[in-house]
Amino acid sequence: xxxxxxxxxxxxxxxxxxxxxxxxxxxxxxxxxxxxxxxxxxxxxxxxxxxxxxxxxxxxxxxxxxxxxxxxxxxxxxxxxxxxxxxxxxxxxxxxxxxxxxxxxxxxxxxxxxxxxxxxxxxxxxxxxxxxxxxxxxxxxxxxxxxxxxx
Numbered sequence: 001x002x003x004x005x006x007x008x009x010x011x012x013x014x015x016x017x018x019x020x021x022x023x024x025x026x027x028x029x030x031x032x033x034x035x036x037x038x039x040x041x042x043x044x045x046x047x048x049x050x051x052x053x054x055x056x057x058x059x060x061x062x063x064x065x066x067x068x069x070x071x072x073x074x075x076x077x078x079x080x081x082x083x084x085x086x087x088x089x090x091x092x093x094x095x096x097x098x099x100x101x102x103x104x105x106x107x108x109x110x111x112x113x114x115x116x117x118x119x120x121x122x123x124x125x126x127x128x129x130x131x132x133x134x135x136x137x138x139x140x141x142x143x144x145x146x147x148x149x150x151x
Contacts, residue, residue, distance in 0.1 A: 002032035002102065006116035007083070009092065014085045018121065022058035027065060031082025032102060032117055033057040041075060058082075081117050 005019025007030055014021075014028050022029045035041065035057045042052050045063050055063075057078070064072035065084060073095060081102035084093040094115065096104045106115040 002034060002079070002081075002117075004116075004118050004121065005030050005032060005083075006114070006118065006121040008115065009085070009113040010111065012087070012090065014083075018116075020058070022056070022062060024059075024062040024066065026087040027062055028085045028087070029058050029062055029065075029082055031058070031080060033061060033078070033080040033082055035060060035076065035078035035080070037077050041077075044075065083115050 003019060005016070007014060007016040007019070009015070014030075016030055019030045019032075038052055038060065039049065041060060041064065042049070042055070045060070045067060047055065047060075047063075057080075061072065061076070061080075061082065061084070064075060065086075068075065070093065076097070079097050079099070079102055081096040081104040082094075083104075084095070085091070086093075092113075094104055094106060096102045103117050103119075104115065105117070105119055106113060108114070
């Protein structure tokens, strides 16, 4: 499953409970990401091969998002599940790789959108409250939250 991550959105604020938050200007990213064959991607991003080691996979995804927007998902090869939040566009993207080997769960309760790649974390966040956990592919289309992208 890779690195565990979890967090929640309340209002237009992204809060991380577990995992590493990577930020690029007004875009935030948290997830479990392992990109393969980075040479082609970094070539398209204008990153020299000698510099590839200085970029984390999270940073490469943020840089690709800045260049291509959501079209970045067509350019990724690897194993991932992540949540990306673009403050300026008020856009939330939930994504996992096409092999579906990585989990990504979410639930919404009392105007809070919780997400995690671990169901145990999702359950513990709600304590004894009743809940229904969803996994991708599903869509969130209320207010701040834009359609979920499942690739």
